[in-house]
Amino acid sequence: xxxxxxxxxxxxxxxxxxxxLADLLTMLGLEVESMAKLGAGMxxxxxxxxxxxWQHPNADKLSVCKVNNGKEVLDVVCGAQNFKQGDTVVLxxxxxxxxxxxxxxKSKIRGEESCGMLCSEKELGLVDESAGIMVLPPxxxxxxxxxxxxxxxxDTIFEIGLTPNRSDCLSAIGIAxxxxxxxDLKLKHPQCTLVEGPDAVESxxxxxxxxxxxxxxxxxxxxxxxxxxPSPGWLVKRLNDIGMRSINNVVDVTNLIMMELGQPLHAFxxxxxxxxxxxVRTAKDGEQFTTLDNQQRILNSADLVICDAERPVAxxxxxxxxxSEIESTTTSILLESAFFKPAAIRKTSKRLGLxxxxxxxFERGIDIEGVGxxxxxxxxxxVELSGGVLAKGAIDVYPGKSDRAAIMFRPEKANELxxxxxxxxxxxxxxxxxxxxxxxxxxxxxSVVPPHYRIDVEREIDLIEEIARLNGYDxxxxxxxxxxxxxxxxxxxxxxxxxxxxxxxxxxxxxIINFSFTSPDNIGKLLLNNDDPRRTAIKLANPLVDxxxxxxxxxxxxxxxxxxxxxxxxxxxxxxxxxxxIYLPGEGENMPREPLCVVGxxxxxxxxxxxxxxxxxxxxxxAKGIVETVxxxxxVGGLSWNTENPEPYYHPGKSCQVxxxxxxxxxLGELHPLxxxxxxxxxxxxxxxxxxxxxVKLSRSKKTITAPxxxxxxxxxxxxLIPEDLSAVKIVExxxxxxxxxxxxxxxFDVYRGKGVPEGYKSIAVRIRYRSFERTLAEExxxxxxxxxxxxxxxxxxxxxx
Numbered sequence: 001x002x003x004x005x006x007x008x009x010x011x012x013x014x015x016x017x018x019x020x021l022a023d024l025l026t027m028l029g030l031e032v033e034s035m036a037k038l039g040a041g042m043x044x045x046x047x048x049x050x051x052x053x054w055q056h057p058n059a060d061k062l063s064v065c066k067v068n069n070g071k072e073v074l075d076v077v078c079g080a081q082n083f084k085q086g087d088t089v090v091l092x093x094x095x096x097x098x099x100x101x102x103x104x105x106k107s108k109i110r111g112e113e114s115c116g117m118l119c120s121e122k123e124l125g126l127v128d129e130s131a132g133i134m135v136l137p138p139x140x141x142x143x144x145x146x147x148x149x150x151x152x153x154x155d156t157i158f159e160i161g162l163t164p165n166r167s168d169c170l171s172a173i174g175i176a177x178x179x180x181x182x183x184d185l186k187l188k189h190p191q192c193t194l195v196e197g198p199d200a201v202e203s204x205x206x207x208x209x210x211x212x213x214x215x216x217x218x219x220x221x222x223x224x225x226x227x228x229x230p231s232p233g234w235l236v237k238r239l240n241d242i243g244m245r246s247i248n249n250v251v252d253v254t255n256l257i258m259m260e261l262g263q264p265l266h267a268f269x270x271x272x273x274x275x276x277x278x279x280v281r282t283a284k285d286g287e288q289f290t291t292l293d294n295q296q297r298i299l300n301s302a303d304l305v306i307c308d309a310e311r312p313v314a315x316x317x318x319x320x321x322x323x324s325e326i327e328s329t330t331t332s333i334l335l336e337s338a339f340f341k342p343a344a345i346r347k348t349s350k351r352l353g354l355x356x357x358x359x360x361x362f363e364r365g366i367d368i369e370g371v372g373x374x375x376x377x378x379x380x381x382x383v384e385l386s387g388g389v390l391a392k393g394a395i396d397v398y399p400g401k402s403d404r405a406a407i408m409f410r411p412e413k414a415n416e417l418x419x420x421x422x423x424x425x426x427x428x429x430x431x432x433x434x435x436x437x438x439x440x441x442x443x444x445x446x447s448v449v450p451p452h453y454r455i456d457v458e459r460e461i462d463l464i465e466e467i468a469r470l471n472g473y474d475x476x477x478x479x480x481x482x483x484x485x486x487x488x489x490x491x492x493x494x495x496x497x498x499x500x501x502x503x504x505x506x507x508x509x510x511x512i513i514n515f516s517f518t519s520p521d522n523i524g525k526l527l528l529n530n531d532d533p534r535r536t537a538i539k540l541a542n543p544l545v546d547x548x549x550x551x552x553x554x555x556x557x558x559x560x561x562x563x564x565x566x567x568x569x570x571x572x573x574x575x576x577x578x579x580x581x582i583y584l585p586g587e588g589e590n591m592p593r594e595p596l597c598v599v600g601x602x603x604x605x606x607x608x609x610x611x612x613x614x615x616x617x618x619x620x621x622x623a624k625g626i627v628e629t630v631x632x633x634x635x636v637g638g639l640s641w642n643t644e645n646p647e648p649y650y651h652p653g654k655s656c657q658v659x660x661x662x663x664x665x666x667x668l669g670e671l672h673p674l675x676x677x678x679x680x681x682x683x684x685x686x687x688x689x690x691x692x693x694x695x696v697k698l699s700r701s702k703k704t705i706t707a708p709x710x711x712x713x714x715x716x717x718x719x720x721l722i723p724e725d726l727s728a729v730k731i732v733e734x735x736x737x738x739x740x741x742x743x744x745x746x747x748x749f750d751v752y753r754g755k756g757v758p759e760g761y762k763s764i765a766v767r768i769r770y771r772s773f774e775r776t777l778a779e780e781x782x783x784x785x786x787x788x789x790x791x792x793x794x795x796x797x798x799x800x801x802x
Contacts, residue, residue, distance in 0.1 A: 002242040003172050003259075005156040011176035012185050018156035021179070025160065028178050029469055030169055034159040038125075038241070039148025044096035044104075045119065046070070047136060047145045053085045058110040067091055067116070070144025077114035082132030090119040090134045090147045099125035126153065127240055157241060165456040167364035171262030174453070181433040182470060190260065192380035194390060197224075201391040205270065205334055209397045210281040214304045215316065217339040218280055219371050219396040221379045222270065224332045226250065226388035235385075249385040250326050250333060253378050255357075262453075263337060263366060263374030264358035266306075266314060267382075268324045270332040275309035278334065283312065291319045291354070303348045304340060317345040317362035318354055333382065337375035339368040367453035372396060406439075407460055409446040414464045419476055422467070430470045431463065496634065496696050500598065501579060503633055507626050509575040509600060514558035516583070517548035522557035525678035526649040538585055538592055551583035551592070555599040556649065556687065560671075560679040563601060567681060573604030579692070596692040600626065601671075603685040620654055623668050623686040627658060630690070635700040636660050641729055649675045650687075658690070660698045666690035713744060713771040716786050720793065721761045721800040731766060734796055735789055742777060742785060745769040763802065 005018050016024060022032040049068045056062035056077065067076045069091055076091070083089060093116050096104045102123075107114055117123075121130040124147070141150030148154045160175065168174045173189070180187040204222045209215050230236075231252040239246050242259055246252050254265040270276055283289075283299035289312045290296050297315065299305065304316035313324040317340040326333070345362040349355055375394060383390050411427045428446065431438050437449040450457040457463065468476065490498070501511065523535050534553040543549035552558065555578050563574055577600035583592045602623055607613040624641075631639060638661040646655040647667050655669020668688035676685065722731070728748050735746045750765035757763050768789065770782050793799045 001160045001162055001170055001175070003158055003160065003175055004241050005158070006152075007172050007238070007241075008176050008179065011173055011188050012180050012183070013188075014179065014183055014185060016183075018158075022158065024179065024182060025158070025175070027473060028182055029163070030166070030175060030178060031161045032158050033161045036157045036159075037155075038157065039146070039154040041097060042124075042148060043146040044093045045098070045124065045147050046091055046093065047141050047143055047147055047150050048089055048091035048118075049143050050083060050085055050087050050089055053083075056110060056112060058112070062110065064112050065118070067118070068143055069093060069116075070142065074115040075113050076116050076118060077109040077112050078118045078133065080118065080120070080133040083118075083135050088136040088138055088140060088143075090124065090136065092117045092119050092123075098123055126237075128245065153237070155241065164364055167361065167366060167455065168262065168453045170361050170364070171258075172260050174262055177435075181430075181435075184433060190377055192377040194376055194380055195383065196392040197389040199391050201393045201395055204276060204391055205395065206275075206277040207395045207397055208277070208279045210279065211304065212397075212399055214282070214341045214344045215280045215338060216341070216400050217368055217371050217396070217398040218278075219337045219375050219394055219398075220278060221335045221375055221394045222332070222391040223335065223379060223382055223386075223388040224270075224391070226331055226333055226382070226386040228326060228328050228330050228386065232385065248326065248328075250330070250382055253381045253385065254335075256381070257374050257378045258357060258361070261370060261374045261377070262361060263370050264317070264361055265374060265378050266320050266336045266358075267326050268313060268320070268334040268336065269326055269330045270334040271330070272324050273308040273313060273334060274311070276334070277309045278336070279307040279309065280316065280338075281305060281307060287312065289315065290322045291315060292322055292325055293319070294322060297352055297354075300351075302344070302351075304344050306336070315348065315352075315354075316340050318349055318352070318359045319356055333388070335375060335379055335382070337371045337378070339366060339371055365455045367455070369452040371398075404449055404452060406447040406449050407458075407463060409448045409460055409463050411446065413460065414467045417461075417464050418468045418471075419479065420468075420471070422471065426471075427467055430467055434466055434470065436463075492701065493696055496699060497579070497596070497692070499634070500630060500692070500695070503630050504577045504579075504598075504600065504626070507575075507629060509577045509602075509626070512559070512562050512576050512578050513580070514555075514562065514578060515548055516552055516580070517543070518550060518552045518557055519547045520550045522561075523553065526554070526556060526675060527672060528648055533584065536585055538583055553582055553584055554689075555580060555582060555597055556689065557679075559599050559601055559687070560675075560681065560685070563603065563685060564680045567683070572683065573608050575602045576600065598666075598690040598692055599687065601685050601687045602626075603681075603683050617684070618686060620668075620670055620686055623688050627666070627668055627688050627690070631658075631660070631695075634695060635703055636665070636695060636698045637700065643727060648672070658688075660694075663694060663698065664691075665694045665698065709744075709771050709773045711772055711774075711776045713769050714777060714782050715767055715769045716782065717749075717765055717767050718790060718793070719750075719763060719765045719802040721757065721802060722764055722797065724760055724762055726797065726799075728764065730797060731764065731793070731799075734793055735766065735768060738785070738789055738792065740785055742770050742772050742781075743768060744771040 005021065018035065022035055025032050046069055050065050051068050051073060052066040053063055056064050062077055062079050065076050065078055066073050092098060092104045094104055094106050104117055118133045120133050121127045162169055169178065177187055201222050205220060207218055207220050209218050228248050228250060231246050231249045235252050235256060236246040239252060239255060244255055250267050254267055258264045282301055283303040283305045285300050287299045288296055289299055305312040306314035306316050312321060314320045340362050342363050342365045345359055349359040349363060379390055382388060411424045414427055415421055428438050431448055435451040439447045448463055517540065520537060523537065528535055537550035537553050539550050559576060559578055562576060566574055577598065579598045581594045581596050583594055585592045602618045604618065606616050606618045606622060609615065640659045641656040642659055643656045646652065646669060649672050650669035651672050655667065657664055658666040658668065666689050671685040671687055732746050747767050748764060749767050752763040770777055790801055794801065
C-alpha cells in the first residue's frame with residue numbers, strides 16, 4: 001500500500017515527522033518498507049520569470065531566454081516551444097541534481113551560453129510523460145522560491161507492507177485510523193455533499209443479483225449529463241504520488257476512492273448497457289469476454305460476471321469490459337459499488353492470471369458496510385468534476401444484512417498472554433479507540449463488538465493481539481523462555497534408518513525426495529494386477545491438480561518419473577534412491593498404515609565417462625551388489641534370492657525376490673520394457689525395493705565374532721552341466737545341506753554357455769573351501785567329504801559332473 005505523509009495529515013492532525021511516523025507505523029504492524037521524499041535535495045530548482053526570449057542564432061529549434069531567478073538574470077538555452085516571454089517557469093540552476101542523478105552544469109549549446117535548464121514535469125519526476133516545459137500560474141509564488149515548496153509538492157511517500165489479514169489498511173483512511181487510535185487523536189472522515197436531481201434512480205436503471213452468495217451486496221447510482229475531461233491538477237497529483245496514472249475525471253475518481261476508502265468502484269457507460277440494466281450472475285462455461293486490457297477471456301461457471309440484459313460487461317471484482325468503458329463521448333454513468341465473496345474473486349483472478357488493485361482488495365475482503373459510503377463520495381466528486389446530474393437515491397441490493405456478533409473478553413487474560421500488567425480501564429480504552437463497542441455487565445464480564453471494517457477480528461485472542469499492538473510491542477518486557485535441555489538417544493529404528501541412508505550414499509547413490517501425492521494413473525503404468533492392494537489409493541478431498549490427487553502406495557512411480565525427467569535433460573548416468581513412507585488403506589481402519597520403504601534405481605554407465613574407464617553399463621548384479629552390501633552391514637542373515645513370482649513391473653527372467661529366511665524383505669530386477677515405455681525411459685533401469693520395517697526386525701543388533709582358524713584350508717572345484725532352469729542357488733544350498741562344519745565357504749566362480757555345452761544346459765563351476773578349527777584336515781578326509789557332496793549333487797539335482 002502506498003500513501004503520502006500529507007494525505008495522512010488530511011485525516012489526522014499529528015505532529016510526528018515522516019521518520020517518526022515510519023517508526024510508529026512499523027511498531028503498529030504496518031511495516032514501512034521504503035520512504036521516498038518528493039523534492040528532497042532540490043531546493044536549487046526554483047520558480048523563475050522569462051523576461052526575454054529570442055530565436056537561437058545557430059539553431060532553428062532552440063531559443064535563448066533571459067530568466068530571472070529572484071537574485072540575478074541568467075541566459076538559458078531551451079528547446080521547448082510551449083512558453084513565451086513573461087511566463088512563470090521552473091528553473092534548475094547550476095548545481096541542481098534532478099531525478100536520475102542528472103546534474104545541471106554551465107554549458108555552451110551551439111555557441112550560446114546556458115546557465116541552467118527550464119524543466120518539464122517529467123524531468124522533475126512528477127509525472128511519467130509531459131509535453132514541453134512546466135508553465136506555472138503567474139502568482140504561484142515569489143520568484144526564487146523552491147518549486148516543490150511553491151507547489152506544495154514537498155511530501156514523503158511511504159510504501160507499506162501489509163499482512164493478508166489487514167485488508168482494512170489497503171486504504172489511506174485505514175492507515176490513518178490506526179495512527180489515530182495509537183495517538184488517541186480524532187479521525188476526520190472525508191465529507192461529501194450529494195445534490196440529487198428530481199428523477200428517481202429506479203426509473204432510469206435496474207439491478208438484479210442472481211447469486212447473492214457470491215455477491216451479498218450490490219449498490220449503484222446513476223449520473224447523467226457528464227462531460228468527460230482531464231482531471232484537475234490536485235487529483236492528478238494525488239494519483240501520481242501513489243503511483244497511479246491519470247485517465248479522465250470519472251475513472252480517476254473511482255481510483256481515488258479505492259485508495260482513499262479501500263472500496264473498489266467501477267463506472268459503466270450507461271448508454272452502452274442494454275436496457276440500462278445490471279444483472280449479477282455466474283458465467284457460462286466457455287463464455288467469452290474482452291476485458292479493458294483488450295484481452296479475450298474464456299470464462300467458466302465459477303466466475304462471477306456483471307452483465308447487462310444481453311452480455312457480460314465486467315468481470316466482477318477484477319476488471320471491467322471493453323464494451324462498457326468510459327469514453328470521451330460518454331454522458332451517462334452507472335456507478336457500481338459492491339461486495340463480492342473473496343474466495344470467488346481469488347479463484348477467478350488466479351485462474352486468469354489477472355491481478356488488479358481491485359482484485360487485490362476483494363480477495364482479502366473489504367468492509368461490506370462501507371459500500372454505500374464510498375458510492376456516495378464517488379458520486380459527489382464525479383458530479384463536481386464532470387458537471388452531471390445525480391439521480392435521486394441509490395439502488396442497494398443487500399438481502400443478508402446482519403450485525404456483528406459480540407465477543408466475550410477477559411482483560412486479565414490479555415495481561416496473562418501478553419506478559420504485561422495493564423489496568424482494566426486502560427485495556428478497555430484501547431478497545432474503544434479501535435472503535436469497538438465495549439459494554440460491561442454487572443458481574444464484570446466484558447462484551448466487545450469489533451468495528452465492521454475489521455473483518456480479521458473474530459475471537460478473544462484477536463482482541464488480545466490488538467491490545468498488544470496498540471499498547472506497543474516495545475513495552476513488552478523481554479524474558480528468557482523457561483526450558484530444559486533433553487538429550488534423547490536415537491531409537492534403534494532411527495539409528496538403522498541413518499545407517500541405511502549412509503550405506504546407500506556410500507554406494508554412490510543420491511537421495512531424492514518426491515511428493516507424497518501422485519497421479520492415479522501412475523499405478524496402472526506399473527502393470528500391477530487388478531487385485532493388487534497397491535491399486536487402492538487414498539484420494540485427497542481437495543487436490544491442487546489431478547496429477548497429485550491420491551496418496552502414493554509405492555515409491556517406484558515417483559522414482560521413475562525423476563529418472564525420466566533427468567534423462568530428458570541428458571543426465572544419463574543415474575544412481576538414485578528414496579527412503580520415505582507409503583500410505584496403505586486398511587480395511588475397517590480410519591487411518592492408513594504408513595510403512596517406511598526404500599526404493600533405488602541405477603542406469604547408465606557403471607563408472608561414468610573417462611578415458612581411463614571401461615564405460616561399461618550397469619547390470620542386474622550392480623543392483624544386487626548394493627542390496628547385498630546393505631543387508632550384510634545390517635547383519636540380516638539367511639538371505640536367499642527367489643526368481644519365482646516376480647513383480648509385474650520387472651523384466652521376466654531378470655528379477656528376483658529377496659528373502660531373509662522365510663520372510664520376503666524386498667525385490668530387485670531390471671525394469672519391464674513396457675513400464676520403461678510408460679514412463680518415457682529409453683535405457684534399461686535396474687531397481688530394488690526393501691521393506692524397512694522388516695529390515696529393522698531382522699537386523700541383528702549384536703554381531704558374533706569368530707576367531708579365524710589357525711589351521712590351513714584346502715579348496716576343491718566341481719564343474720558340472722545343469723539345466724538352464726535350475727537356479728545357481730539350488731547348487732549352493734545342496735552343498736551346504738551336507739551340514740559339515742569343515743565346509744567353510746561355497747562359491748560359484750564360473751558359468752559358461754556355448755561350444756561344447758548342449759542346448760538348454762549351462763556349465764557351472766563351484767569352489768568349496770574346507771577347513772577345520774581343530775586340526776589340519778588330511779587329504780583322505782577331504783576326499784571322502786567331497787565325494788559325498790558330488791554324490792548329493794548328482795542324485796538330488798541330476799547334474800552331470802564334467
